[in-house]
Amino acid sequence: MAEISISVRTPELDGIERRLGPSLLPALHREIAAEVGETVRVHLRRYALGHHKTATALGARPTGNLEDARVEATSDATGATVTVRALGIRRALGPLVIRPKRRQSLTIPVASIAYGRTLAYLRLRGLDIFRPKGKNYLAHTVEENGKARIEPLFILVKQVTLKHEPALLPTQGELAANALEAARAFVMEGKS
Amino acid sequence: MDAGELAYELHKLARAGAEAALKHLAPGLRPVAEAYNAGEIGLGEVRERVAKLVAASEARINLMMQTQRRMAQSLGQLAAQTPGQIARYPAWRLVRGGTRKVPREDWKRRWDAAGLATGWQGALSGDFVALKDSPIWGALGQGAGGFRDTIGNPYPPFAFGSGMTWERVSRDEAQKLGLVSG
Numbered sequence: 136m137a138e139i140s141i142s143v144r145t146p147e148l149d150g151i152e153r154r155l156g157p158s159l160l161p162a163l164h165r166e167i168a169a170e171v172g173e174t175v176r177v178h179l180r181r182y183a184l185g186h187h188k189t190a191t192a193l194g195a196r197p198t199g200n201l202e203d204a205r206v207e208a209t210s211d212a213t214g215a216t217v218t219v220r221a222l223g224i225r226r227a228l229g230p231l232v233i234r235p236k237r238r239q240s241l242t243i244p245v246a247s248i249a250y251g252r253t254l255a256y257l258r259l260r261g262l263d264i265f266r267p268k269g270k271n272y273l274a275h276t277v278e279e280n281g282k283a284r285i286e287p288l289f290i291l292v293k294q295v296t297l298k299h300e301p302a303l304l305p306t307q308g309e310l311a312a313n314a315l316e317a318a319r320a321f322v323m324e325g326k327s
Numbered sequence: 328m329d330a331g332e333l334a335y336e337l338h339k340l341a342r343a344g345a346e347a348a349l350k351h352l353a354p355g356l357r358p359v360a361e362a363y364n365a366g367e368i369g370l371g372e373v374r375e376r377v378a379k380l381v382a383a384s385e386a387r388i389n390l391m392m393q394t395q396r397r398m399a400q401s402l403g404q405l406a407a408q409t410p411g412q413i414a415r416y417p418a419w420r421l422v423r424g425g426t427r428k429v430p431r432e433d434w435k436r437r438w439d440a441a442g443l444a445t446g447w448q449g450a451l452s453g454d455f456v457a458l459k460d461s462p463i464w465g466a467l468g469q470g471a472g473g474f475r476d477t478i479g480n481p482y483p484p485f486a487f488g489s490g491m492t493w494e495r496v497s498r499d500e501a502q503k504l505g506l507v508s509g
Contacts, residue, residue, distance in 0.1 A: 169407040173416075176404070177494055180424050202424060202490075203396050208407050259382040321411055 138220040139228060141304070143171060143314040151318045157212065163321050164210035170317035171310055172208030172217045178305045179204050179219070195250035198222075201303075215314070219304070227303035234294045242273065242289035249288040257288070264288060351387055355380040390488055394478065397424070397492070401482035404493060413459060416495035417507050421455035421467075424483070424492030431489065433474075438463075440472025451504060456496055458506055 148167075155163060183201035190197040204221035225231050235241050244250045249257065254273065258264055262275050272287045305313070359376045362368045368376075381388065421438070434455070441463045442450050449461030457463045468485045470477035476486045483492045501507045 166409055166411045169409050169412045172407055173404070173412075173495055176400075180422075180492065180494075184423070199393070203393070203400075205400070205403075207403065256382060256385075259378050317411070317415075320415055324411055324414065 137222060137225045138218055139224055141171065141175065141217045141219070141310065142214060143167070143307070143310050144214075145311045145315065147315055148311075148318055151315075151322060155322070159325070160212045161210065163318060164212070164215040166321045167314045167317045168208035168210040168215035168217060171215065171313055172206055174305055174310065174313050175217055175219060176204075176206045179206065179221070179303070182303060190250055193244065193247045193250050195244075195247040198251040223297060224303065226297045226300040228299075230299050231297040232294055233297065240291035240293060241295055243292055243295065244288065245272070245290055246286060246288045254289065262288075266291075351384055351391075352380055355383075394484060394487055397484040398478070398480065398482070401480075401484075401493065405482060408459070412495075414498070416459075416497055418456050418458050418461075418496035418501045418504075419464070419493040420496050421483070421491055422494050423490055431486075434491065437467060437472060437474055437485075440474070441466035444471040449506065451506065454504065456501070456504060456506065458501075 152160060152163065179201055183199075183204075186201070200222040201224075204219055204224065207218045207220075209216050209218070223231065233241060242249075242254055244252070248262075254264060257275075264273050264275050266273050267285060271291045273289045273291065274285045274287045276283050277286045278284075356377065359368075359373055359380075363370075363373050421434070438455055439452065442452055444466045445462040448463070450457035450463040465481040468477055468480045468482070470479075470486075474486065476488075478485060478487065483489070485491060496504075496506075498507060502509055
């Protein structure tokens with residue numbers, strides 16, 4: 136599963152760190168990690184709820200890949216890091232080119248039954264899947280009103296480029312503001 | 328919750344998930360194992376039959392695994408709580424975290440039942456918001472009101488396949504809602 140790590144550094148944060156001194160840095164970084172981690176978690180959840188275009192178009196159940204994203208906030212004396220693990224999360228950083236690793240082609244689902252499923256899984260479920268001669272898709276035969284009809288399940292492609300999706304994550308500016316807010320609150324709580 | 332407790336809870340989750348999946352598959356696996364031991368089928372046939380069993384139980388196993396993942400997410404949220412986080416965000420709001428083809432419409436009844444069971448201690452009746460240490464979360468997970476699909480934990484997803492999760496509520500908002508004083 137793909138993962139990306141987010142670290143936030145700003146001159147203001149550096150200034151707060153210098154003023155606090157090394158002994159308080161682990162606690163400060165823990166505070167920042169918790170704050171930014173929760174912000175990323177909420178952002179991903181909200182993004183996921185509003186982005187099920189393909190599943191909706193196919194009348195299929197969303198895969199829930201982003202809803203199941205793992206967000207881990209870790210910290211130590213040197214800094215805070217938030218790691219996000221989810222399928223396709225690298226789209227947040229730039230276009231993502233996907234090529235088949237073990238097969239000749241990638242399979243892009245075009246039917247509800249195929250969405251979020253693998254070819255092997257559907258075959259195990261008893262579907263007789265074949266590639267019609269001269270076509271670049273995999274299909275199976277369905278019977279409707281006593282007539283057999285070929286239903287395409289997957290289009291075969293050599294590679295796919297997923298477009299850059301910066302909205303998958305909060306912007307660096309939002310995260311920096313978030314981290315700074317946590318740092319300032321940490322300082323204020325220490326004074327009170 | 329410290330790192331040791333979190334690791335222990337996650338270990339328990341993983342083990343419970345594996346045991347539940349195995350328990351569900353066991354009745355189907357037994358005849359396959361017996362046929363193999365009797366020399367009636369080979370390893371290739373075993374693989375094929377086991378794969379078919381798993382495929383046939385896909386929905387159930389997926390539900391188990393998804394529930395475990397959502398529980399692990401919540402444990403991660405709890406583990407990330409610092410005194411500062413609790414001070415700045417003293418409450419949770421129960422929100423939908425996953426899309427469902429047919430979302431349950433009974434969360435208001437569940438919330439009301441849990442609220443009544445705990446005297447609305449640290450919880451609002453008109454909104455799914457409660458202090459992080461409110462007993463309402465435990466009551467929700469215990470199925471207050473007679474809901475039998477709950478998991479028994481004081482954290483989301485509370486019930487199998489619920490798709491519910493937490494979002495933090497800031498001190499400002501909690502004050503406006505009357506949950507904390509200024």
